[in-house]
Amino acid sequence: MRIITGIARGRVIKAPEGLNTRPTSDRVKESMFNIIDYHYSYEKVLDLFAGSGNLGLEAISRGAKKCIFVEQSKEAYNYLVDNIKNLKFQEHSEHYKQDAFVALEILSKRGEKFDLIFLDPPYGKGLVEKSIDMIYKKDLLDDDGVIVSEQDVNDIIPDIIGDIKKVRVEKYGRTTIAFWSKEE
8 A cells, every 4th residue: 555646645545554554555545546636625634434544544645634543443643653754744644543423522522624534444344324414413524624444345334424425426346435424
């Protein structure tokens, strides 16, 4: 895995071995960011279920001013922290080894709002729907913001959760990328 473009273009991102984390492939990440960069602007990013930080680090490289990373796994979190340091992105990053839903509660109490939120939880556990529902209830998405979720093609998720609506879906093999924004 590597940073595709921006100030850290070509730099390697390290991730744990095995299937406990599923880093988004460079091909899928490039397609995802082509859509994001064409349709949305973003300065403040939340990378929930961050793993090694692949998506949030790419956003910083492309100009995001700040990214908050949340990862519960100790092993993945250690890779995340190392990747932030290796890319010298400490100034643009906050990182927490925390349960995603506890983190959303804390971020809400801090009054945080995000232009771009990445959701790449373990597949098949209903975590995308649960995350979007909590993001909606805690009002964490900026009015012009976007949520980008990654899930298995067999995961069934409603098209509307609260006032957040699925606006685009792209399929890459067994992976589905969905783009969500507030209804107007």
